[in-house]
Structure formats: structure tokens, C-alpha cells
Amino acid sequence: MSTQAHFSYMQARVQARHGMRPDARVWHQLQGIAGLGNYLHAAQRTTLSPWVAGINATHDSHEIEYTLRRLFRDYIDRVAHWLPARWASSVQLITHLPDLPAVQHLLSGEAAPAWMLVDPHLRLFASENAAVRNEALLGSDWHYLVQARQRGMTLSAAWLELWQRQWPGHARLHAGMTRLGSLFQAHIKMLSGNHRGSTPQQRAALTRQLQAVFRRYSFQPAAACAHLALVALDLEQLRGELVSRALFADTAEIEA
Numbered sequence: 001m002s003t004q005a006h007f008s009y010m011q012a013r014v015q016a017r018h019g020m021r022p023d024a025r026v027w028h029q030l031q032g033i034a035g036l037g038n039y040l041h042a043a044q045r046t047t048l049s050p051w052v053a054g055i056n057a058t059h060d061s062h063e064i065e066y067t068l069r070r071l072f073r074d075y076i077d078r079v080a081h082w083l084p085a086r087w088a089s090s091v092q093l094i095t096h097l098p099d100l101p102a103v104q105h106l107l108s109g110e111a112a113p114a115w116m117l118v119d120p121h122l123r124l125f126a127s128e129n130a131a132v133r134n135e136a137l138l139g140s141d142w143h144y145l146v147q148a149r150q151r152g153m154t155l156s157a158a159w160l161e162l163w164q165r166q167w168p169g170h171a172r173l174h175a176g177m178t179r180l181g182s183l184f185q186a187h188i189k190m191l192s193g194n195h196r197g198s199t200p201q202q203r204a205a206l207t208r209q210l211q212a213v214f215r216r217y218s219f220q221p222a223a224a225c226a227h228l229a230l231v232a233l234d235l236e237q238l239r240g241e242l243v244s245r246a247l248f249a250d251t252a253e254i255e256a
Helices: 003-017 024-031 036-043 061-080 083-109 130-138 143-150 156-165 171-192 200-216 223-254
Strands: none
Touching: 003 061, 003 223, 024 200, 024 223, 036 223, 061 083, 061 223, 083 130, 083 143, 083 156, 083 223, 130 143, 143 156, 156 171, 171 200, 171 223, 200 223
């Protein structure tokens, strides 16, 4: 299959799934539903169904977050395989983004929280011994993050640097990726100044910018990456909805 044919195949697959993203109407319908079990039951009848299929009403917040991270990693790998092989590693590197806060915590030398110890993806690096922990990280796909931190770089800057180095092909394919890199930097800067996370207005603005990249750079790797970024925003919102209901149920049980 030629490179252009490969990008056409990717665009068709991504476009179909892009059209399945939940719209404002779906979020509005779900917003007023109380109780985790009720919310999950309603979400399973929407385009969010693939993301909640592995979650049930008995799951606590950590189990919910782990499930969503796992599903997102799997989805990134699937999208990566729709692109030409030489672009796959650039897209697969996006699987590291959800883990940057966890890696930052581990590199800080602080004790690993309980939820990391039950996450198969992270518990190998959660030793109480800092030297053992760093050695494990240096032997993993995250080794560049350890090395970058030792040089005084932020983990987000290290990730972006490696991501940019992996872009193959003609420079015309890099324009959309460069735009995404700029959006990523701006988003990280915004989050660093707001410890409560992004506001709905900021997420809406970022969504519009990512939608513009998706449309402008169709049939290019930037379209696949923009789609994944939009899915990440959807999952961030879904996570908030699910975790808030799980935590409310836990509080209700304690008070009872």
C-alpha cells in the first residue's frame, strides 16, 4: 500500500470514529443523571458505550481511572496501526502523555500511592527504594524522561522534544504536527498556572482549535493526532462525571 493510500485508509477509519464522539446533546442528557450505576446504564446507550463497557457501579475512583487509561492506551495503539509504519511510533508515543503526572510523582522520590500499586502498568516502578525505582524507569520506555529530569527539563518538554524528533517524511506533513505541539505547550502552560485543572471554557476553546487542525490537515498524521487529543478531552470529561458519582456514593456509605 502506498503512503497516500495508507493515509486515505487512516482518514476513513478516523473520520468514522470522529463522527461517533459524544456531542453537547449527549453530555447534556447525561449530566442530570444521579448515581454511578444509572449514569453507566445511560452512557451505554450512547456513543460513549465503548469507554464505559469495562466499568460497573461497584468500581471505585481508582478502578475507573485505571480502566479509562487502559482503554485510551489501547485506542492509541489501534490508531497508530492505521498509519504508515514509519509514522506509527510517533503516534504510539502519545500513550506516554496520560502517565506523565505519575512518572513525575515517582521521580520526586515520594511514596507511591496505593492506586499505583494495583496498576499493572505502573507498579513495576513503585518501589520504596529510590535507586531501584529510578533503575526500573531507566530500563523502561520512559528512560528519556528520567534523563531529561536529570538535565533540568520538565517531563512535558522532554516528551515534546522526543515526539518532534520522531516525525519522518516530508516537511509538508510536519506543519500540522507543529501546530499540535504549540497547542500542547499552551495547554501545559495553562495547567501549570491553574492547579484545579482546565475550566469548561478552556476545554471548549481547545476543542475548537483541535477540530480546526483535524479539518485542515486531513489525510495527514496531524489529523490522527488531533482526533486522539479530542478523544482525550472527551475521556477527561467522562472521568470527571464517573469519579464524582463514585466518590459521592463512597461518601454516602460512610455517612450512612
